[in-house]
Amino acid sequence: MKTESFNKGLLQFLQQSPTPFHAVSSLSALLEQAGFHRLDETDAWMLKKNSSYYVVRNSSAIIAFKTGEADIVDTGLRITGAHTDSPCLKIKPRPEISKHNYLQLGVEVYGGVLLHTWFDRDLSFAGRVDFENEDGSLDSVLIDLKEPVAFIPSLAIHLDQTANDGRTIDKQKELPPILLQFGKGEKFDFDQFLLNHLLEVAGKKSALRVLSHELVLYDTQAPALLGLEKQFIASARLDNLLSCYLCLNALIDSENDFASVLVCNDHEEVGSVSTSGAAGPFLKSVLERMLAAEQASNEDFGRAMLQSVMLSVDNAHGSHPNFSDKHDDKHSPLLNAGPVIKINANQRYASNSQSIALFKSLCNKLNISHQSFAMRSDMACGSTIGPITAAALGVNTVDVGVASFAMHSIREYAGVEDARSLAKVVSAFYSR
Numbered sequence: 001m002k003t004e005s006f007n008k009g010l011l012q013f014l015q016q017s018p019t020p021f022h023a024v025s026s027l028s029a030l031l032e033q034a035g036f037h038r039l040d041e042t043d044a045w046m047l048k049k050n051s052s053y054y055v056v057r058n059s060s061a062i063i064a065f066k067t068g069e070a071d072i073v074d075t076g077l078r079i080t081g082a083h084t085d086s087p088c089l090k091i092k093p094r095p096e097i098s099k100h101n102y103l104q105l106g107v108e109v110y111g112g113v114l115l116h117t118w119f120d121r122d123l124s125f126a127g128r129v130d131f132e133n134e135d136g137s138l139d140s141v142l143i144d145l146k147e148p149v150a151f152i153p154s155l156a157i158h159l160d161q162t163a164n165d166g167r168t169i170d171k172q173k174e175l176p177p178i179l180l181q182f183g184k185g186e187k188f189d190f191d192q193f194l195l196n197h198l199l200e201v202a203g204k205k206s207a208l209r210v211l212s213h214e215l216v217l218y219d220t221q222a223p224a225l226l227g228l229e230k231q232f233i234a235s236a237r238l239d240n241l242l243s244c245y246l247c248l249n250a251l252i253d254s255e256n257d258f259a260s261v262l263v264c265n266d267h268e269e270v271g272s273v274s275t276s277g278a279a280g281p282f283l284k285s286v287l288e289r290m291l292a293a294e295q296a297s298n299e300d301f302g303r304a305m306l307q308s309v310m311l312s313v314d315n316a317h318g319s320h321p322n323f324s325d326k327h328d329d330k331h332s333p334l335l336n337a338g339p340v341i342k343i344n345a346n347q348r349y350a351s352n353s354q355s356i357a358l359f360k361s362l363c364n365k366l367n368i369s370h371q372s373f374a375m376r377s378d379m380a381c382g383s384t385i386g387p388i389t390a391a392a393l394g395v396n397t398v399d400v401g402v403a404s405f406a407m408h409s410i411r412e413y414a415g416v417e418d419a420r421s422l423a424k425v426v427s428a429f430y431s432r
Helices: 002-017 020-033 189-199 238-253 282-292 298-304 353-365 385-393 418-431
Strands: 036-038 051-058 062-065 078-083 087-097 101-111 124-131 138-144 178-179 209-221 224-226 233-235 262-265 308-312 340-342 371-372 396-401 403-405 412-415
Touching: 002 224, 002 233, 002 238, 002 418, 020 036, 020 051, 020 062, 020 124, 020 138, 020 238, 062 238, 078 101, 078 385, 078 418, 124 178, 124 189, 124 262, 138 189, 138 209, 189 209, 233 238, 233 298, 233 418, 238 262, 238 308, 238 353, 238 403, 238 412, 238 418, 262 282, 282 298, 308 353, 308 385, 308 418, 340 353, 353 396, 353 418, 385 396, 412 418
Parallel strands: 036 051, 078 262, 078 308, 308 396, 340 371
Antiparallel strands: 051 062, 062 262, 087 101, 087 209, 101 178, 124 138, 124 209, 224 233, 233 412, 340 396, 403 412
């Protein structure tokens, strides 16, 4: 696949994936098109060699894998990992706020949001709604309003003379978006609004009442290529749906010789501690069932992990030309300059000399440039699912990703060459 068509597919995927639920739905559709068979965790699995499968948990995390031809205990697994969630504003359970005849919604900050970027944007909301049917059964559905229905207006500088002087944002007071201006005596019930949407738009004609929801706001501006020569990708949720997409394509394009796995966890941005997060049992459960299909023992599982390698794929901080002093001079990745290897002495990244050497050797064989990132020694370092998964499984891991700008903004930026380049390396990793 050429870079241009790869990026076209990436932009379409980003547009269709405003929430982790929608991202997993989009990934599932791509896997189905590629001939992967869906499994149910509650069923007994009858896995076959040289076959392709996927399984979903909580509708927000997904694992896809190829069983391969080789014996897993002898050759190990090739694993890549990414995450489906992004920092955002999540609608509270009882969100209605009415002030001066304006309808607003109470929101909670999910993850490390770059808050000022959410002001003065055309917002919609999407997510999962759980409801009761007329016959008493419970059901859920994904919704996406798509149209811009909300905004968070900035306060005019005339009323806040310190607006450009490092003003802080009150998360409780200043983030509720405006959705509607009431007429006199009018009221609004958010659950009733959702129920009407289920009945009239989502096709759930037997829905009786809304019981719960997980809904987030998102920017309706479409992903795009930009720059004088279209060298950059601009989109929400590049961290980390870009990695999910490139790893999925790499898995689909890879050879079938070895057992290969892609895990896209949820809740990385808030610590990964959940049933669908990297600190939960999802990945280990699937790997144990893959080994059980080969009549492997508990001892064999440990042996297989020692033969395995994982690529933890998550975006890296590109060196910002206006803030180059925020980077270590020798570890300042550039956009469109190749995959980035992420290194931290305090194990915030899982990379070690052996896993780094393996990744570099793959890049060199493909004639793809690679870069290194390490935080300034006087700044704190973020983390990924890499150290969590490495510690849980005992699998040798390297943290890598594409360089990006504005991480955790409502709109992030990456280079048009980098996602496709890293996908080629990941595909080679799966096939080695």
